[in-house]
Amino acid sequence: MHELSLATALVEQLQEIMAREGVQELVSVTVAMGVLSGVEREALEFCFPLVVEATPLKGAILKIVETPLCFRCPRCQREWQAEKVDFAPCGGCGSAPEIIDGRDLVIRSLEVT
Amino acid sequence: MCRECGCLTHVQGLDPDHATNPDHLRDHGHSHGHEHDHEHGHDHGHDHGHDHGHDHVHSHDRGPLRTSSIGAVSPAHRHLSLESRVLAKNDALAEANRRWLAERQIRAINLISSPGAGKTLLLEQTLERLQGRVNCAIIVGDVATDNDARRLRGKGAPVHQIETRNSCHLAAGQVGELLAHAAPVGTRLLIIENVGNLVCPAAFDLGETMKVALLSVTEGEDKPVKYPTLFHQTPVVVITKIDLVPHLDWDMALCRQNLRQVRPNVTLLEVSARSGLGMEAWIDFLENWVA
Numbered sequence: 001m002h003e004l005s006l007a008t009a010l011v012e013q014l015q016e017i018m019a020r021e022g023v024q025e026l027v028s029v030t031v032a033m034g035v036l037s038g039v040e041r042e043a044l045e046f047c048f049p050l051v052v053e054a055t056p057l058k059g060a061i062l063k064i065v066e067t068p069l070c071f072r073c074p075r076c077q078r079e080w081q082a083e084k085v086d087f088a089p090c091g092g093c094g095s096a097p098e099i100i101d102g103r104d105l106v107i108r109s110l111e112v113t
Numbered sequence: 114m115c116r117e118c119g120c121l122t123h124v125q126g127l128d129p130d131h132a133t134n135p136d137h138l139r140d141h142g143h144s145h146g147h148e149h150d151h152e153h154g155h156d157h158g159h160d161h162g163h164d165h166g167h168d169h170v171h172s173h174d175r176g177p178l179r180t181s182s183i184g185a186v187s188p189a190h191r192h193l194s195l196e197s198r199v200l201a202k203n204d205a206l207a208e209a210n211r212r213w214l215a216e217r218q219i220r221a222i223n224l225i226s227s228p229g230a231g232k233t234l235l236l237e238q239t240l241e242r243l244q245g246r247v248n249c250a251i252i253v254g255d256v257a258t259d260n261d262a263r264r265l266r267g268k269g270a271p272v273h274q275i276e277t278r279n280s281c282h283l284a285a286g287q288v289g290e291l292l293a294h295a296a297p298v299g300t301r302l303l304i305i306e307n308v309g310n311l312v313c314p315a316a317f318d319l320g321e322t323m324k325v326a327l328l329s330v331t332e333g334e335d336k337p338v339k340y341p342t343l344f345h346q347t348p349v350v351v352i353t354k355i356d357l358v359p360h361l362d363w364d365m366a367l368c369r370q371n372l373r374q375v376r377p378n379v380t381l382l383e384v385s386a387r388s389g390l391g392m393e394a395w396i397d398f399l400e401n402w403v404a
């Protein structure tokens with residue numbers, strides 16, 4: 001259940017950003033969640049309101065967009081998406097691909113007043 | 114949810130009346146139906162996968178925002194776009210640990226496995242065999258007890274414990290606070306025994322030189338594809354309890370194939386800490402790795 005730690009880290013960082021940007025109220029935050037981030041979406045959605053409850057962010061909405069797993073072939077630059085992790089060789093040239101996106105949990109944007 | 118340690122209970126305890134339905138979140142009364150798709154094509158070219166600490170905010174006032182059903186929301190609403198990892202703070206602490214270790218030529222392993230994969234027995238045997246060959250130090254992450262730490266003491270390596278209490282993973286800050294004590298001058302190999310769990314520890318960089326996963330033959334061969342977030346990050350996987358193979362349906366070729374699916378260049382070591390089978394190869398590997 002590391003989603004509670006993630007929600008806590010998220011809220012701490014949001015408060016820092018808001019202080020720095022002089023933001024009064026957070027309406028919503030959009031977070032991009034890679035399919036390989038290891039984050040359980042429902043658990044994060046469950047924890048976020050619990051964590052904001054005791055903060056000035058109370059009532060803020062968490063929006064999660066899922067980032068697909070993106071592979072790229074380092075040789076022919078071909079890129080493709082996948083549902084699951086599978087390092088099958090590049091369909092174009094047979095090289096071993098690398099993952100370029102879909103691993104991270106990232107704050108994308110804040111809707112503020 | 115953390116399937117391995119089932120610690121959701123701690124969270125439910127926080128507020129039993131709170132709606133567990135994720136729809137609760139979306140039904141909160143605001144429904145600005147706009148979506149935006151910023152394409153931030155950042156490169157994760159390096160094996161490590163994290164772009165640490167970029168945190169630049171672009172503020173753009175967009176005027177009245179369009180929504181699908183409610184009409185324009187208040188013009189006072191504005192959007193801040195950024196690209197900042199949620200665990201940026203942990204990442205920064207992990208980088209500090211990594212630097213601290215590198216300055217002292219200490220190599221660190223973050224050892225991750227399910228509960229019951231034989232981590233402590235493997236460590237006991239490892240310390241005994243490395244005594245006089247490599248100066249080791251151990252940090253043990255354990256939920257409540259110090260049983261594991263006690264088993265590892267008296268084998269020539271300092272052992273420190275981090276009691277994680279409700280948490281099912283170690284975080285970089287906990288390791289950082291302990292490093293100067295836990296890894297004295299002359300240490301070459303620091304092994305951090307993470308909390309028994311395949312999910313949560315995979316998300317938290319501790320500043321280790323590499324993650325190593327243990328997988329016992331009593332677990333399924335499909336664990337690597339069930340937990341790709343972890344096994345994708347482990348250049349070395351140690352298959353444990355191989356003395357039990359004759360009694361099981363363990364399919365080593367299938368396990369290897371599953372591991373390569375999520376980590377093509379993975380190094381596999383097969384050991385039995387109980388019988389000693391494969392232990393010399395593991396010890397040689399460690400000795401060469403820190404040399």
Ligand SMILES: [Zn+2]
Pocket residue numbers: 073074075076077078090091092093094095
């Ligand atoms: Zn290619």
